Amino acid sequence: MIVVKNLGRVDYEATVAAMREFTETRGPDTPDEIWLCEHPPTYTQGLAGKADHVLNAAGIPVVQTNRGGQVTYHGPGQVVAYPLIDLQRAGYFVREYVFRLEAAVIQTLAQFGVTGHRVAGAPGIYVRLSDPGAHAALTGPVDPLHPFQGLGKVAALGIKVSRHCTYHGVALNVAMDLKPYDGINPCGYAGLATVDLVTLGVCADWPTVAERFGERLSAQLER
Template identity: 45%
Template sequence: MNKLEIRHLERVEFEPTWRAMQDFTARRTAETPDEIWLCEHPPVFTLGQAGKPEHLLRDIGVPLVKIDRGGQITYHGPGQLVVYLLLDLQRRGLKVRELVKRIEQALIDLLEEYGIAAERLAGAPGVYVAGAKIAALGLRIRNARSYHGLCLNIDMDLAPYAAINPCGYAGMAVTQMRDLCDETNVQRVAARLLQHLQAQLP
């Protein structure tokens, strides 16, 4: 069984957390245990390494950070659960595409517990409910080790999404758990999602 350290960071600024992920990944060795970090961030837009700046439609005073994950632009804010997966894929025998599918499945299984029918959309990583995005996913792989991860909308102000094309899709609807069930507790969802993620990881 591959050891997995869990870190509950609570609400932390995005950029220092990203730098800490980079540093952890650069310093880790073949013996370093994998880690999962769970947190929330203050309002911030993040733009993936191949992201197009025009997907930020207007300035609403939310900072934009250009980062090194895949994907386009997304939003993080209070009430959204962010889960960073710092995994040695080679040691776990995982290919990137398989890891993405396993993360998506963990989210789908979690939401099913709440009576929410979630699904994948072909060609658009993440998890959707009736065509509206509820969870986004973006990874960076360096030397067969992953960082970045997923974000799940739970109980947040969705208004900032109107200032972007979420994940590069114009007009894409977004949703959150609060609007689909009676769950608004980020820590409770985090604990349940963690169980599903651990079940999906070899």
């Protein structure tokens, strides 16, 4: 059974340190956990992050991390989920783990009438800006100059796996000040639109979305 913990609003760097300690000291019988939280305004750079993707930090701290991916933003009104999973014990590999994380986001969005989509080669979940509830799959040729034309990113993903155990995780935008995304190329993509549930017309509060997201993650990540 996965233990789900709601940490509320917590400092980013302190939370990463706690995740790392949990992962480094856990044993073969340590229960898996999912930490749900939100952070004060913080830009985070992944291992592949490039400094020029931070356009204007405007006083928001930029924190280097050991997760995968490029730069992203965390702030109030965003549900950040940190699954601490022993993949070897769970019985699936990293690629399936990522698929399950994205499935949990898609299932959570569906509960609020929003259809989430995967985009090949670009981890995270996207929505159609013109019709967020449309169920039709994304089809047609992708414009290489504008691969996210008509799409907005509602959830970002960046993970770390150490000794078969995961930390870092996935962030779902609920009701945020989206302006800080203008200060970066989100996830390394210039001009990528970033949205939250409120922008998509969903009236839902942080605790409700956090609870449902935690339920879907727990169901997806059980061994």
